Amino acid sequence: xxxxxxxxxxxxxxxxxxxxxxxxxxxxxxxxxxxxxxxxxxxxxxxxxxxxxxxxxxxxxxxxxxxxxxxxxxxxxxxxxxxxxxxxxxxxxxxxxxxxxxxxxxxxxxxxxxxxxxxxxxxxxxxxxxxxxxxxxxxxxxxxxxxxxxxxxxxxxxxxxxxxxxxxxxxxxxxxxxxxxxxxxxxxxxxxxxxxxxxxxxxxxxxxxxxxxxxxxxxxxxxxxxxxxxxxxxxxxxxxxxxxxxxxxxxxxxx
Amino acid sequence: xxxxxxxxxxxxxxxxxxxxxxxxxxxxxxxxxxxxxxxxxxxxxxxxxxxxxxxxxxxxxxxxxxxxxxxxxxxxxxxxxxxxxxxxxxxxxxxxxxxxxxxxxxxxxxxxxxxxxxxxxxxxxxxxxxxxxxxxxxxxxxxxxxxxxxxxxxxxxxxxxxxxxxxxxxxxxxxxxxxxxxxxxxxxxxxxxxxxxxxxxxxxxxxxxxxxxxxxxxxxxxxxxxxxxxxxxxxxxxxxxxxxxxxxxxxxxxxxxxxxxxxxxxxxxxxxxxxxxxxxxxxxxxxxxxxxxxxxxxxx
Amino acid sequence: xxxxxxxxxxxxxxxxxxxxxxxxxxxxxxxxxxxxxxxxxxxxxxxxxxxxxxxxxxxxxxxxxxxxxxxxxxxxxxxxxxxxxxxxxxxxxxxxxxxxxxxxxxxxxxxxxxxxxxxxxxxxxxxxxxxxxxxxxxxxxxxxxxxxxxxxxxxxxxxxxxxxxxxxxxxxxxxxxxxxxxxxxxxxxxxxxxxxxxxxxxxxxxxxxxxxxxxxxxxxxxxxxxxxxxxxxxxxxxxxxxxxxxxxxxxxxxxxxxxxxxxxxxxxxxxxxxxxxxxxxxxxxxxxxxxxxxxxxxxxxxxxxxxxxxxxxxxxxxxxxxxxxxxxxxxxxxxxxxxxxxxxxxxxxxxxxxxxxxxxxxxx
Numbered sequence: 001x002x003x004x005x006x007x008x009x010x011x012x013x014x015x016x017x018x019x020x021x022x023x024x025x026x027x028x029x030x031x032x033x034x035x036x037x038x039x040x041x042x043x044x045x046x047x048x049x050x051x052x053x054x055x056x057x058x059x060x061x062x063x064x065x066x067x068x069x070x071x072x073x074x075x076x077x078x079x080x081x082x083x084x085x086x087x088x089x090x091x092x093x094x095x096x097x098x099x100x101x102x103x104x105x106x107x108x109x110x111x112x113x114x115x116x117x118x119x120x121x122x123x124x125x126x127x128x129x130x131x132x133x134x135x136x137x138x139x140x141x142x143x144x145x146x147x148x149x150x151x152x153x154x155x156x157x158x159x160x161x162x163x164x165x166x167x168x169x170x171x172x173x174x175x176x177x178x179x180x181x182x183x184x185x186x187x188x189x190x191x192x193x194x195x196x197x198x199x200x201x202x203x204x205x206x207x208x209x210x211x212x213x214x215x216x217x218x219x220x221x222x223x224x225x226x227x228x229x230x231x232x233x234x235x236x237x238x239x240x241x242x243x244x245x246x247x248x249x250x251x252x253x254x255x
Numbered sequence: 256x257x258x259x260x261x262x263x264x265x266x267x268x269x270x271x272x273x274x275x276x277x278x279x280x281x282x283x284x285x286x287x288x289x290x291x292x293x294x295x296x297x298x299x300x301x302x303x304x305x306x307x308x309x310x311x312x313x314x315x316x317x318x319x320x321x322x323x324x325x326x327x328x329x330x331x332x333x334x335x336x337x338x339x340x341x342x343x344x345x346x347x348x349x350x351x352x353x354x355x356x357x358x359x360x361x362x363x364x365x366x367x368x369x370x371x372x373x374x375x376x377x378x379x380x381x382x383x384x385x386x387x388x389x390x391x392x393x394x395x396x397x398x399x400x401x402x403x404x405x406x407x408x409x410x411x412x413x414x415x416x417x418x419x420x421x422x423x424x425x426x427x428x429x430x431x432x433x434x435x436x437x438x439x440x441x442x443x444x445x446x447x448x449x450x451x452x453x454x455x456x457x458x459x460x461x462x463x464x465x466x467x468x469x470x471x472x473x474x475x476x477x478x479x480x481x482x483x484x485x486x487x488x489x490x491x492x493x494x495x496x497x498x499x500x501x502x503x504x505x506x507x508x509x510x511x512x513x514x515x516x517x518x519x520x521x522x523x524x525x526x527x528x529x530x531x532x533x534x535x536x537x538x539x540x541x542x543x544x545x546x547x548x549x550x551x552x553x554x555x
Numbered sequence: 556x557x558x559x560x561x562x563x564x565x566x567x568x569x570x571x572x573x574x575x576x577x578x579x580x581x582x583x584x585x586x587x588x589x590x591x592x593x594x595x596x597x598x599x600x601x602x603x604x605x606x607x608x609x610x611x612x613x614x615x616x617x618x619x620x621x622x623x624x625x626x627x628x629x630x631x632x633x634x635x636x637x638x639x640x641x642x643x644x645x646x647x648x649x650x651x652x653x654x655x656x657x658x659x660x661x662x663x664x665x666x667x668x669x670x671x672x673x674x675x676x677x678x679x680x681x682x683x684x685x686x687x688x689x690x691x692x693x694x695x696x697x698x699x700x701x702x703x704x705x706x707x708x709x710x711x712x713x714x715x716x717x718x719x720x721x722x723x724x725x726x727x728x729x730x731x732x733x734x735x736x737x738x739x740x741x742x743x744x745x746x747x748x749x750x751x752x753x754x755x756x757x758x759x760x761x762x763x764x765x766x767x768x769x770x771x772x773x774x775x776x777x778x779x780x781x782x783x784x785x786x787x788x789x790x791x792x793x794x795x796x797x798x799x800x801x802x803x804x805x806x807x808x809x810x811x812x813x814x815x816x817x818x819x820x821x822x823x824x825x826x827x828x829x830x831x832x833x834x835x836x837x838x839x840x841x842x843x844x845x846x847x848x849x850x851x852x853x854x855x856x857x858x859x860x861x862x863x864x865x866x867x868x869x870x871x872x873x874x875x876x877x878x879x880x881x882x883x884x885x886x887x888x889x890x891x892x893x894x895x896x897x898x899x900x901x902x903x904x905x906x907x908x909x910x911x912x913x914x915x916x917x918x919x
Contacts, residue, residue, distance in 0.1 A: 073808075081807070105809035359722060
């Protein structure tokens with residue numbers, strides 16, 4: 001059984017064909033990378049998967065349920081969380097509050113319990129705080145818990161985005177360029193973190209430009225170019241695919 | 256009866272359209288509702304009264320009224336344009352990169368300030384326009400058009416045409432369109448964006464000032480609070496036509512004027528001011544891009 | 556130089572100088588000291604919220620709050636009737652500002668028609684009382700819920716819009732409510748207003764006396780602060796803040812943004828209903844002219860002045876805008892003029908307001 005089944009997904013913006021008839025499947029507890037030159041439609045694909053952009057055509061099934069028409073918050077509840085390429089934190093909330101926001105749909109208490117601070121409220125808030133702290137520690141930024149999110153360094157903001165996505169308790173986590181703007185040692189740490197995430201039983205899909213990271217970490221790779229899937233397979237196969245070399249690596253080599 | 260309502264509606268609609276141009280031009284470039292724009296129109300009405308009173312007191316208006324009126328309009332436009340320029344420089348320019356709420360609040364502040372400034376200096380009671388225009392009117396098919404109505408319709412038409420040509424043909428007009436498209440790119444190709452924005456405010460204020468004088472002459476009475484209602488209506492007109500779209504603002508103004516006039520005549524005059532708000536809300540909810548705008552999907 | 560311009564001293568000096576031409580040196584000096592003290596005390600009040608490690612529940616009540624309550628509880632013993640009246644109006648405006656702060660400050664949804672909900676609350680009590688003979692206490696929840704329901708009715712269509720557009724639609728709604736109240740003579744008695752509203756009573760004693768009414772209003776204000784602070788520091792408050800800070804991220808983190816924006820609308824307007832009922836009960840008279848657009852702007856100014864998104868900021872804003880003009884009574888005429896200048900100056904020099912919010916990024 002596949003965790004995610006993308007079938008014929010198409011997205012047009014007016015006359016622009018951002019994604020055209022893309023299909024692929026993702027197995028549970030695997031790491032899949034989506035690569036392609038700039039403007040290939042990778043982020044648009046993520047937006048489609050997370051309900052931020054409505055599909056023009058196609059179907060997305062997650063654990064055999066059709067999620068292609070669900071709004072973003074329902075997709076998170078279904079079990080898909082994501083990070084953003086252009087960091088989207090809650091800049092003036094504290095780091096730990098950022099992570100606690102992600103637990104929104106798992107925290108259950110009503111209005112009255114919040115006003116009267118019932119034992120049930122206290123317990124779920126304290127548990128949520130504790131859990132948030134654990135995810136921050138996992139991402140290596142536990143010591144910044146009280147600071148406002150916008151005071152973090154760029155790399156730590158990316159880590160916070162990952163911690164926040166993890167705290168939502170997803171089965172599938174989508175990482176949009178998690179190492180963008182990082183130096184090699186930071187990149188290596190993020191690679192380690194991604195493996196740890198998989199170790200927690202989660203499936204990871206990432207958009208990445210760092211070929212070394214992609215080839216080293218991925219179980220499978222999906223290659224997009226101009227909105228069309230041009231190749232898919234294990235890293236070695238994709239690396240040898242003449243289509244990919246021409247469309248992507250070849251162009252890259254020219255630089 | 257119907258024809259008469261259409262004529263009255265067209266007259267008011269032309270005024271809305273002229274004020275709406277100021278909203279739409281500013282929104283087109285800065286994506287910001289210049290809340291104080293209605294107050295410029297109000298100032299225009301007051302300046303009109305002040306200048307014409309001067310001409311009347313000196314006896315100049317009695318000997319050559321058309322010239323005196325023309326000079327009044329000219330001086331009013333000059334003064335109000337200066338206000339438009341100064342407001343942009345002091346209250347909006349420092350906030351160009353601030354969160355979107357900030358310039359709007361600043362504009363509300365300016366609006367409150369100008370209203371109360373005029374109220375304190377000119378008094379809270381209605382001011383009377385010093386000279387009544389003659390009641391000479393043209394009759395046809397049971398309806399009548401006064402000379403002033405004709406002047407308003409013709410002058411508005413000329414101003415709109417002039418603006419249209421200015422924006423389509425001149426260098427500055429082209430630079431304005433480029434800035435509205437993409438401010439960063441415009442500045443990269445050497446357009447002085449600050450200057451373009453100032454120009455936009457000056458032109459918008461000048462148009463509103465002209466509308467103010469005409470309305471003061473038309474109704475004969477002005478009050479420090481007229482800017483707020485007229486501003487909202489003109490804004491409605493701009494949204495109705497598609498905000499940021501100049502022909503849209505003209506169309507929107509005329510449609511709104513006609514609807515209001517017909518609504519007052521055939522539904523209820525007491526709720527005259529409500530129609531604009533209802534139209535505004537309905538348009539924003541059904542077709543936020545307006546009559547002449549295209550609906551574009553927001554990219555995440 | 557630039558740093559000096561943003562320092563509390565400069566801000567306080569600026570605000571004080573603006574008042575100087577309107578009164579005398581003494582009151583300007585008083586204002587300067589008051590604002591400066593507020594600015595320096597503010598960060599200390601603000602710090603209460605940040606949770607220490609390991610995670611603890613944020614405290615919503617502390618010694619500062621108890622002290623404030625004690626001061627306000629003792630005020631009637633020391634203050635003349637005239638000031639009692641002003642303090643009651645301060646309490647009502649503070650509740651309004653707190654309600655609007657939920658919508659604008661917490662959730663980042665601009666609302667320029669808040670006076671409409673205030674009006675709905677006031678008229679609900681006025682009509683229930685004068686037509687059906689219903690008393691204050693049964694009317695209070697009905698009026699609050701009715702205002703809240705109106706908030707929902709407006710919110711459902713309006714919240715699809717963003718930023719300036721939302722502001723204009725709420726403004727339009729506010730005007731429609733006022734014009735209808737003004738013209739529906741058979742029901743609302745039009746511009747003449749509704750007179751003869753009974754003041755509330757408690758255990759058979761009428762609360763019409765100023766001191767009594769003062770305590771009633773302050774009880775309500777305390778209730779408002781208590782409930783709003785606790786909702787703010789729950790998952791609901793976090794969801795609101797998240798929507799304000801980044802709506803897209805909030806939706807991908809499982810927050811039903813439309814539902815929570817509506818929630819904020821309904822919750823904020825609920826307090827407008829409470830304030831409206833208190834206003835009608837105090838004046839024993841309501842008319843449309845108490846609920847103009849300027850009233851909406853005034854309430855919004857309170858929220859912005861004190862510090863958008865900050866509960867105590869809203870109260871401080873209400874305090875300044877209600878009490879200050881009374882202290883400088885000769886300056887009544889200039890009140891709105893100065894308010895206009897202050898709004899512009901505030902946006903340019905101190906957009907986060909006097910106290911400053913947890914953040915200064917409303918409507919980003």
